[in-house]
Amino acid sequence: MSKKQLFVIGTLMAICVAIGVLLATDWNKTPFGLAGPNDIKLGADAPPVTPSNEVKTLNDAFVAVSKAVTPQVVSIVVTSKTTPSSSQDEGDDEGFGDPFEMFRQYRDRAPQRGSGSGVIITPDGYILTNNHVVEAGTGSIQVDLNDGRRFDATLVGRDALTDLAVIKIQATGLAPAALGTSEDLQVGQFVLAVGNPLGLNYTVTQGIVSALGRGQLNLNQDSDGYGIEDFIQTDAAINPGNSGGGLFNLSGQLIGINSAIATRTGYYQGYGFAIPINLARAVAQDLIDDGKVNRGYIGVKIRNIDAKLARALGVPQGQGVLVSELVRSGAGEQAGLKANDVILEVDDQKVNTSNHLQSVVAQKRAGEDVKLKVYRDGSTFDKMVRLKPRDESEKAVEPALNVDENRSESNDNRAMKLAELGMEIGPLDAQTRKRNAVESGVVVNKVDLYGEAMNQGIRNGDVILSVNRKPVKSPADLQRLIDNASSGDVLLLQVKSQGGSTGLVAVEVKK
Numbered sequence: 001m002s003k004k005q006l007f008v009i010g011t012l013m014a015i016c017v018a019i020g021v022l023l024a025t026d027w028n029k030t031p032f033g034l035a036g037p038n039d040i041k042l043g044a045d046a047p048p049v050t051p052s053n054e055v056k057t058l059n060d061a062f063v064a065v066s067k068a069v070t071p072q073v074v075s076i077v078v079t080s081k082t083t084p085s086s087s088q089d090e091g092d093d094e095g096f097g098d099p100f101e102m103f104r105q106y107r108d109r110a111p112q113r114g115s116g117s118g119v120i121i122t123p124d125g126y127i128l129t130n131n132h133v134v135e136a137g138t139g140s141i142q143v144d145l146n147d148g149r150r151f152d153a154t155l156v157g158r159d160a161l162t163d164l165a166v167i168k169i170q171a172t173g174l175a176p177a178a179l180g181t182s183e184d185l186q187v188g189q190f191v192l193a194v195g196n197p198l199g200l201n202y203t204v205t206q207g208i209v210s211a212l213g214r215g216q217l218n219l220n221q222d223s224d225g226y227g228i229e230d231f232i233q234t235d236a237a238i239n240p241g242n243s244g245g246g247l248f249n250l251s252g253q254l255i256g257i258n259s260a261i262a263t264r265t266g267y268y269q270g271y272g273f274a275i276p277i278n279l280a281r282a283v284a285q286d287l288i289d290d291g292k293v294n295r296g297y298i299g300v301k302i303r304n305i306d307a308k309l310a311r312a313l314g315v316p317q318g319q320g321v322l323v324s325e326l327v328r329s330g331a332g333e334q335a336g337l338k339a340n341d342v343i344l345e346v347d348d349q350k351v352n353t354s355n356h357l358q359s360v361v362a363q364k365r366a367g368e369d370v371k372l373k374v375y376r377d378g379s380t381f382d383k384m385v386r387l388k389p390r391d392e393s394e395k396a397v398e399p400a401l402n403v404d405e406n407r408s409e410s411n412d413n414r415a416m417k418l419a420e421l422g423m424e425i426g427p428l429d430a431q432t433r434k435r436n437a438v439e440s441g442v443v444v445n446k447v448d449l450y451g452e453a454m455n456q457g458i459r460n461g462d463v464i465l466s467v468n469r470k471p472v473k474s475p476a477d478l479q480r481l482i483d484n485a486s487s488g489d490v491l492l493l494q495v496k497s498q499g500g501s502t503g504l505v506a507v508e509v510k511k
Helices: 003-024 053-072 101-109 277-290 307-313 331-335 354-362 430-436 475-483
Strands: 073-079 113-120 126-130 140-144 150-159 164-169 190-195 203-214 231-234 246-248 253-262 271-276 300-303 321-327 342-346 369-376 379-386 416-418 423-427 442-447 463-467 490-496 502-508
Touching: 053 073, 053 190, 053 203, 053 246, 073 126, 113 190, 113 253, 126 253, 126 277, 140 164, 150 277, 164 277, 190 253, 203 354, 231 253, 253 277, 271 277, 277 354, 300 354, 307 490, 307 502, 321 331, 321 354, 321 502, 331 379, 342 354, 416 475, 423 475, 442 475, 463 475
Parallel strands: none
Antiparallel strands: 073 113, 073 140, 113 126, 126 164, 140 150, 150 164, 190 203, 190 246, 203 231, 231 271, 246 253, 253 271, 300 321, 321 342, 342 369, 369 379, 416 423, 423 442, 442 463, 463 490, 490 502
C-alpha cells in the first residue's frame, strides 16, 4: 500500500474517531470531566423541619378563612360635594397676590374623597361599616366588590354614638358574612382583620384578641358624652382604610367591625380596636328597620368600681358598676334605683365595667324591660326597669344622703390640713353654697401633688357632702372621722365636683 493510500486511510480513521468522540460527549459537562452549570445542585434535599399536624392545621385554617371571608368585605370610596371658595370672588384677577391662591381655591372647591371598608351582611346588598367612613358622603358613596364589580350606594342610616352605619347597593345573590357572637371571645384567641388599608385592597392581617371591653378611649368626639365604647382590642395590623372592615375568628365568623387604632403617627403601632358584633348587629337591625337607632336608656350616670371603692361599699372587688347619679324622671328613678346602688347584672349577664354595661343596654330598644341585679347597703335584689328613649334635656337628680338626724352640728369651722388624705379643707361660705347648689359640706381648698386625694380624682374647689354616708357640716366633722380611723381604712366620700356632677370617691387613710 502506498504512502498516499495509508495517509488517506489514516485521515479517514481520525475523522471517524473525532465524530465518535463528538457523539459521545455530554455537552452539559465541561471538558476534562468538570461539572457543567446544570450539574450544580442548589439547596438541600429536604426541608429542615416537618410541620406538625397542629401547625399544618392552623396554617390551613388561616388560608381557608382568608379565601372564604375576603369576598364578604368591600371597598368604599366616599366623595363629598364641592364647596365654593369664599376666600376670593371668581374672576378677580387684580394684582399678583399669593402665587398659591389659585391652587388653594381649586382645593377648596374640589370634591373631597375618603376611603374605607365595609362588610356585606345580607344577600341583597346591605353593608355594615363605620359612621366616620360615610358621614362625609354628601356627594356619592361608591362600593367595589372583590370580584371587580362597582356599585353606587345609598346611606340607609348611621349612628354616631357607636360609630356604625349601614349602606345599600342594588345587587342580589351576594354572599353575606356569618355573624358570630362577641360574648364568647377570649383574650389570646386568633383573629383575622380584612379590609383595604392604605389603598391595598383586600388585605388580610392576623393577630390575637389582645383585650376585651376596652373603653374610655374618647374616640368619638361628637358623642356629647354618650359615646358607647366597648372595644375588642387586637394586634392584627389595622391602618387607615381598614375602618369598617371585618374582624373574623377562625371559623370565618364576623366578630367585630374594625374601627380605630391607637397610634402617635396615624399608622399601625400595634393596637387596633373593633366594635363587638353583638352591638353592631343590634344597631344594624335598627338602621335597616327604621333608619335610626331606637336605643333604650336606664337613665343613670355610672362609673367603674376600683379596689378602694369596692372595700368602702362592701362589694367583691371587680364586680358591678356604681350608679353615681340618676336622671330626673328617667327609667332608673321610676323603677326605684338610687344613687350609690351597684348594678351587678343586666338580664342575668354580669357587668363589671361601665362601658360593658353601656354596650349591653345599647343592644336594647326603648320600651323593652330589663332585669337588673342590684346591690344596696349589704343586700342584693332584682329590679325590673322599662327602658326609655334619651331625653336631650335630661337633668341629674341630686343623690340623697343617708342623713343622721340625731347628729349634732359642729361649730368648728376652721380650715384644716388633712395630711392623712393629702388635702386641705375649709368651711362653705355663702358664695360656694350658691355656686354649687348645696346646703352643707366642706370645700377642698388644696390637694397635695400626687397625694391620696389627687390620686382618687379630688380637685380644688370640690365639695365633700358626706363621709361614710353621713353628712359633713364642718371640717372638724371630717377630722374626727379620720382620728377614729386606722391607717389603711377606706373612707367613702360623696363629692360634688365643680362641673356639677356628684359621685362617690373612696380614699385610704394614711397615717
